[in-house]
Amino acid sequence: MDNPSSTINPNSTWVNLRGSWLTNILIMVLLRLGMAIVPGISSEASWTLTNLVYNASTFVMFHWVTGIPFDLNQNEYEGLTLWEQIDNGEQFTPTKKYLTALPIILFLLSTHYTHYDFPTFMINLASLLVVLVAKLPSMHKVRIFGINKGYTD
Amino acid sequence: MASTLGTYAAPLVNDAARDLADSIIIAVNTTFTVASRVYSSIPGSRIFAKYVKASYQNDPYRTLLEICLVIFMIWYFGGKKHKPGDDELQLTEKEIQELIDEWEPEPLVPPLTEAQRTELDKIPVISGSSGSKLKLVDGRERINLASFNFLGALNNESTKDKAIEALRKYGVGSCGPCGFYGTIDVHIELEQEIAKFIGADAAIVYSQGFSTIASVIPAFAKRGDIIVADAGVSFAVQKGLQISRSTVKYFKHNDMEDLEKVLEGIQRDQIEKKKPLTRRFIVAEGLYANHGDICPLPKLLELKNKYKYRLILEESFSLGVLGTRGAGVCDHFGVSGKEVDIIAATFSNALSSSGGFCCGSKEIVEHQRLGGQAYVFSASLPAMLAVAAVEGIKYAESHPEALARLRENAVVMRSTLLKNVQQVQCGGVEDSPVVHLRLRDHRFRNREDEEQALQEVVDEALRNGVLITRAKYVNDQELFLPPPSIRIAVTAGHSRKEVEKAAAIIATAVKKVLKGRK
Numbered sequence: 001m002d003n004p005s006s007t008i009n010p011n012s013t014w015v016n017l018r019g020s021w022l023t024n025i026l027i028m029v030l031l032r033l034g035m036a037i038v039p040g041i042s043s044e045a046s047w048t049l050t051n052l053v054y055n056a057s058t059f060v061m062f063h064w065v066t067g068i069p070f071d072l073n074q075n076e077y078e079g080l081t082l083w084e085q086i087d088n089g090e091q092f093t094p095t096k097k098y099l100t101a102l103p104i105i106l107f108l109l110s111t112h113y114t115h116y117d118f119p120t121f122m123i124n125l126a127s128l129l130v131v132l133v134a135k136l137p138s139m140h141k142v143r144i145f146g147i148n149k150g151y152t153d
Numbered sequence: 154m155a156s157t158l159g160t161y162a163a164p165l166v167n168d169a170a171r172d173l174a175d176s177i178i179i180a181v182n183t184t185f186t187v188a189s190r191v192y193s194s195i196p197g198s199r200i201f202a203k204y205v206k207a208s209y210q211n212d213p214y215r216t217l218l219e220i221c222l223v224i225f226m227i228w229y230f231g232g233k234k235h236k237p238g239d240d241e242l243q244l245t246e247k248e249i250q251e252l253i254d255e256w257e258p259e260p261l262v263p264p265l266t267e268a269q270r271t272e273l274d275k276i277p278v279i280s281g282s283s284g285s286k287l288k289l290v291d292g293r294e295r296i297n298l299a300s301f302n303f304l305g306a307l308n309n310e311s312t313k314d315k316a317i318e319a320l321r322k323y324g325v326g327s328c329g330p331c332g333f334y335g336t337i338d339v340h341i342e343l344e345q346e347i348a349k350f351i352g353a354d355a356a357i358v359y360s361q362g363f364s365t366i367a368s369v370i371p372a373f374a375k376r377g378d379i380i381v382a383d384a385g386v387s388f389a390v391q392k393g394l395q396i397s398r399s400t401v402k403y404f405k406h407n408d409m410e411d412l413e414k415v416l417e418g419i420q421r422d423q424i425e426k427k428k429p430l431t432r433r434f435i436v437a438e439g440l441y442a443n444h445g446d447i448c449p450l451p452k453l454l455e456l457k458n459k460y461k462y463r464l465i466l467e468e469s470f471s472l473g474v475l476g477t478r479g480a481g482v483c484d485h486f487g488v489s490g491k492e493v494d495i496i497a498a499t500f501s502n503a504l505s506s507s508g509g510f511c512c513g514s515k516e517i518v519e520h521q522r523l524g525g526q527a528y529v530f531s532a533s534l535p536a537m538l539a540v541a542a543v544e545g546i547k548y549a550e551s552h553p554e555a556l557a558r559l560r561e562n563a564v565v566m567r568s569t570l571l572k573n574v575q576q577v578q579c580g581g582v583e584d585s586p587v588v589h590l591r592l593r594d595h596r597f598r599n600r601e602d603e604e605q606a607l608q609e610v611v612d613e614a615l616r617n618g619v620l621i622t623r624a625k626y627v628n629d630q631e632l633f634l635p636p637p638s639i640r641i642a643v644t645a646g647h648s649r650k651e652v653e654k655a656a657a658i659i660a661t662a663v664k665k666v667l668k669g670r671k
Binding site for chain 1: 204226229230232237375377
């Protein structure tokens with residue numbers, strides 16, 4: 001049923017392109033620069049905002065929205081998140097490794113350049129952990145907190 | 154005396170120990186010096202040191218946490234590609250060889266069990282062609298109540314002649330699938346005739362009865378769609394529901410209140426969870442093969458319109474049986490055939506041919522020419538069978554008295570049975586020709602025991618001149634396995650007297666078997 005070569009899922013294949021890898025970094029840089037432009041913002045706040053925006057948007061994109069926008073192989077991917085669709089559900093693929101490393105590196109950079117107080121540090125850490133846990137192989141097709149409870153296959 | 158041990162420790166130990174300690178300390182020191190030199194020669198090492206220093210910020214826990222994150226990243230990078238759910242059992246050559254040596258192939262045809270052996274031996278062998286009456290190999294004539302020859306059109310002479318004529322003209326088989334040279338004029342004619350007979354816009358002919366409905370349902374219902382089906386549908390419909398990969402919900406057999414409850418539940422669920430709109434179908438049979446009763450079509454139509462569903466009706470047993478014209482359950486309730494979205498049935502019951510058809514609107518039919526798997530991937534119906542099916546329709550149209558006789562015979566069969574023996578019940582409505590005879594008020598050890606008793610009744614009836622059969626199911630694949638029964642197929646090919654006689658013989662057989670088992 002899920003023979004990887006039988007169908008190509010255009011909803012997830014673009015994530016594997018080197019261009020989209022680069023775009024990820026570009027977006028991070030632009031986010032950080034954009035946040036820094038806000039007048040009167042402290043470096044802690046701008047880094048925190050960068051972290052939060054990046055993590056939240058990738059969470060929604062990769063781990064929240066399910067299905068694909070068009071009809072493919074009798075809706076085979078109905079109810080699967082984009083992360084689960086990438087590389088047909090295979091784990092530890094280069095794309096997944098790359099996309100897992102990015103938020104960690106962003107977090108480490110941000111702690112380096114700032115003097116977070118305890119609450120801000122925890123906010124940053126929490127947002128990082130949420131995206132990391134969602135990416136774990138053991139979370140494949142697992143739905144918690146009622147997210148996509150109706151997953152059946 | 155200068156020693157690296159210092160002035161306090163030095164006098165307490167002897168010279169040899171002192172020298173040893175000195176050399177150890179020197180070795181440690183040089184190692185550190187070399188290490189730091191090597192470290193500083195690595196490009197970027199200063200940046201790293203600066204980074205650690207800066208992010209340390211007098212908080213060892215923080216550094217520890219960051220190290221944990223880095224370790225996690227390294228662990229993730231070292232992860233091996235795999236697919237969740239795949240068993241990664243690695244066997245050595247030797248283990249593989251052992252498994253191969255150990256393997257003993259199961260026989261292609263396993264030896265029969267005792268029950269299977271007796272069942273096989275009990276299958277009657279017919280000599281000559283089948284019909285309302287037939288001869289077994291022992292040469293004696295039997296009344297046939299086992300074939301679904303409801304109109305008595307089986308072995309009709311004029312049909313036979315027409316079929317032979319078609320055989321001479323077109324040959325035995327068609328050349329290929331309908332899409333590839335398989336379609337000839339008689340198929341088109343049959344499609345038009347059956348659409349006219351049912352009162353639908355168009356029809357499509359399939360080459361096999363069972364696969365018709367099993368292909369029609371998945372042609373329209375796909376993964377994620379919703380099907381609400383009667384729990385009493387026959388095996389072919391169940392297979393269709395299964396292949397469709399849709400979400401299937403069942404309602405109690407012929408229970409319209411339960412159906413409404415199910416439909417309401419789905420509606421509520423869809424509104425609450427804001428589910429996307431999908432195709433939705435209600436699946437029912439006209440006359441239930443496994444129960445012998447008729448679906449309440451007007452109520453079904455009302456509900457499907459109220460909740461906006463499409464109705465798929467399987468009419469294999471109602472076609473040529475119900476209604477004033479014999480056009481099925483729509484005819485029975487005086488409803489136009491266009492009201493039902495999809496009607497599918499086989500030609501092999503009352504119409505005494507083979508193959509099946511599906512009718513509905515033009516779009517419904519045309520969709521199946523590329524979307525109906527059994528239509529696309531199967532050779533088309535042999536021309537002679539298509540001609541026989543047309544003749545079957547004509548027979549039904551031109552013999553309204555056969556329909557009346559069929560209903561009368563069904564009534565007679567039920568009443569005579571119930572009059573002659575008390576310990577049975579007859580499933581189905583009064584004038585339905587499918588009679589499921591079940592034993593009542595008798596304790597059986599298990600299902601096999603009950604089936605055994607029914608088989609004894611069948612054998613006893615056969616000895617006395619009536620051919621009947623148990624209703625046989627693929628027990629472990631039926632969704633809701635119906636209770637064991639003898640399935641009597643009443644036909645219009647018998648006179649009232651013959652039906653009465655047959656019913657009396659069956660009743661006597663039941664009494665005899667039950668008496669013997671007490």
